[in-house]
Amino acid sequence: MAPSPLAFQEHLPPDVLKQLRPALEAIKSSPKLFHTTYGVVNQKGGAGKTATAVTVAAIWALWGLLIRLIDSDPQMSSATYWLLQELILELTLRGMYFGECTLDQATVQTSMEGLLLVPSYENLAQVEYAQLPDTNIALRGAIADSAIPAHMSLIDCRPSLGALTASALVASDQLIIPLNPSGMDLPGLVELSKTRAVIKKRLNPGLSVAALVLTQDTGQTTLAGKIREQLAVDYPDAPRFRIPPSVRIREAPLTGEPLPTFAPRSTANGAYALLAADLLIRRVAAA
Ligand SMILES: Nc1ncnc2c1ncn2[C@@H]1O[C@H](COP(=O)(O)OP(=O)(O)O)[C@@H](O)[C@H]1O
Ligand SMILES: [Mg+2]
Secondary structure, eight states, rough: OOOOTHHHHTTTTTTHHHHHHHHHHHHHOOHHHOEEEEEEEETTSSSHHHHHHHHHHHHHHTOOOOOOEEEEEOTTTTTTHHTTTOOOOOHHHHOOOOOSOOOTOOOEEEETEEEEEEOGGGGHHHHHOOOOOOOOOOOOHHHOOSSSSSSSEEEEEEESSSHHHHHHHHOOOOOEEEOOTTTTOOOHHHHHHHHHHHHHOOOOOOOOEEEEEEEEOOSSHHHHHHHOOOOOOOOSOOOOOEEEOOHHHHHHHHHHHHHHHHSSSSSHHHHHHHHHHHHHHHHHHOO
């Protein structure tokens, strides 16, 4: 698929575009300097992790970056199913954990130019109880050792806080936390904050939250209001983004196409383009 100029012009306000162009140039000219691993995490299912990881990855790829999306969810409705449909591959993220292949050997090209995927199937769940040595640091080491010149990596986490998610949090430089305010609960938020604090303290002191992504936020309920208040307390410095409810997001995984090519003009794609641009602009500004 050819990169579409639509992704730039139609969705982004001129001031964002003005900052995005030089940021993209900077990233393209020094991939090693700017490479960042974003963990897309929330232990709640249905938060919008997979939608966010696949869509941001695809938008970045359309903008000419080489992106590696790592599927760290053994569940069937994952990024792998979305992007590969029925195609089953032998080398997967599970193989990397079990020492059967390298991360690079498990990295495949998707139908979208610039978008690479490390697929996973149900057997990835074996990592949770196999008690392999060094599970915590395996993914971080594998990304560091990779010879694929990816500009950015994204990890789509599973909806639980076990060994796989711990490993993803250690491998991440920054977190993207999608939340569905009407599907989240306050104890869930507390649990997420605690896990992040433990990993940050023991294993990954540099871990920061790059964005909170409120998906399907209709903003009406008392609970959604409480969740937003609590987020301001838990993540005072994290930029927040709102992705409107979108039927197109629900449809896209069935077609095998990411949202930016399936429904480039949808408001949800526009909202994700803003998030995707902001992450890159801030990444370059922080260097
Ligand atoms: N903005 C949105 N509008 C409508 N449906 C959405 C939106 N974001 C995600 N969904 C849908 O909600 C469900 C859960 O999203 P998903 O990304 O799979 O969550 P997670 O990976 O956190 O479990 C999926 O069916 C997905 O298509
Ligand atoms: Mg998911």
